[in-house]
Amino acid sequence: MKPIHYFNVYLLLQVVSLSSVVSLEPVTTGIAVVTAVAASTLVATHKFLTCKFYECCNEGWVKSNFTGMKETLIRKLHGQHLVIDVTIKSLKAHLKSRQPEKAMVLSFHGWTGGGKNFVSRIIADHLFVKGMESEFVHLFVATLHFPHESKIETYKDQLREWIKGNVTLCAKSMFIFDEIDKMPHGLIDTIKPYLDYYQEINGVDYRRTIFIFLGNTGGNSITQKSLEHWRDGKKREDIQFKDMEEAVILGAYNQKGGLWHSDMIRQNLVSAFVPFLPMERRHIKMCIQDDLTSKGIIVTEELLSKVADELQYFPPDLKLYSKSGCKRISEKVDLIMEEL
Numbered sequence: 001m002k003p004i005h006y007f008n009v010y011l012l013l014q015v016v017s018l019s020s021v022v023s024l025e026p027v028t029t030g031i032a033v034v035t036a037v038a039a040s041t042l043v044a045t046h047k048f049l050t051c052k053f054y055e056c057c058n059e060g061w062v063k064s065n066f067t068g069m070k071e072t073l074i075r076k077l078h079g080q081h082l083v084i085d086v087t088i089k090s091l092k093a094h095l096k097s098r099q100p101e102k103a104m105v106l107s108f109h110g111w112t113g114g115g116k117n118f119v120s121r122i123i124a125d126h127l128f129v130k131g132m133e134s135e136f137v138h139l140f141v142a143t144l145h146f147p148h149e150s151k152i153e154t155y156k157d158q159l160r161e162w163i164k165g166n167v168t169l170c171a172k173s174m175f176i177f178d179e180i181d182k183m184p185h186g187l188i189d190t191i192k193p194y195l196d197y198y199q200e201i202n203g204v205d206y207r208r209t210i211f212i213f214l215g216n217t218g219g220n221s222i223t224q225k226s227l228e229h230w231r232d233g234k235k236r237e238d239i240q241f242k243d244m245e246e247a248v249i250l251g252a253y254n255q256k257g258g259l260w261h262s263d264m265i266r267q268n269l270v271s272a273f274v275p276f277l278p279m280e281r282r283h284i285k286m287c288i289q290d291d292l293t294s295k296g297i298i299v300t301e302e303l304l305s306k307v308a309d310e311l312q313y314f315p316p317d318l319k320l321y322s323k324s325g326c327k328r329i330s331e332k333v334d335l336i337m338e339e340l
Contacts, residue, residue, distance in 0.1 A: 069122060
């Protein structure tokens with residue numbers, strides 16, 4: 001339960017007090033107008049002061065810091081040039097539009113540890129003052145919130161009401177669905193109307209809302225494409241979005257999971273399928289360096305290699321890509337430091 005804002009209660013009582021003057025005393029029209037203006041001013045002051053100290057759905061709390069977002073992604077996200085480019089361009093085009101045609105839908109795909117959750121947090125940090133702690137940012141984890149296939153009808157009702165209620169409160173809400181590949185089949189299509197080209201549904205406009213899906217589907221196709229590119233002697237940074245898009249879409253649509261044969265994909269309602277490339281050993285070392293630095297540990301090449309050697313790589317003969325990306329690095333660093 002949220003704490004009572006006593007100042008709000010005080011202002012409400014003042015409005016009631018002013019209103020009672022009108023109802024209890026025989027006043028002239030002029031006095032009544034003055035009273036109404038005073039009440040209106042008090043309400044406006046109440047709103048201003050409330051939003052000064054408590055989160056509101058306005059420009060003071062919901063922002064669009066694309067410069068900071070891009071700088072943070074470039075500095076902290078390693079080996080994912082496609083992610084940075086597609087994500088920034090998609091969000092900027094949507095949020096700068098005075099009247100977007102539909103909700104923004106980003107679908108992040110790739111092996112675990114590639115940075116999908118990390119990027120979604122960075123997006124939240126640069127679109128909302130309170131980041132992931134904002135009342136307007138909502139995270140759903142499939143295995144936590146929708147664990148039972150048998151309860152899918154209940155989940156559908158809850159999901160519809162949850163999204164409708166929160167978008168009613170703030171049109172610029174953001175919804176993140178993690179582990180979408182583990183969601184019961186058919187559940188995510190429940191929200192399809194909210195992503196479609198409607199001006200409003202039952203009086204609610206969803207076109208300024210952002211939906212982000214995170215999943216591993218398509219990860220194997222992305223890795224295979226990346227490996228082929230490497231074997232052809234091409235630079236990773238030369239991989240283009242068009243080289244990966246079809247593989248990601250087909251992987252998401254055909255692989256068992258929350259987006260399997262989804263109407264959203266079939267009707268082209270996903271704004272962008274964003275491929276997270278598998279992490280090479282050099283990128284793993286960058287993640288290790290970041291973790292060591294954050295913990296105040298002196299970085300040496302020997303220590304970087306020692307931690308990197310603790311991870312498993314693919315394919316077995318080349319050991320080119322980390323199977324777990326950067327996900328287990330912090331734990332590995334702690335373990336190694338205990339042994340030293």
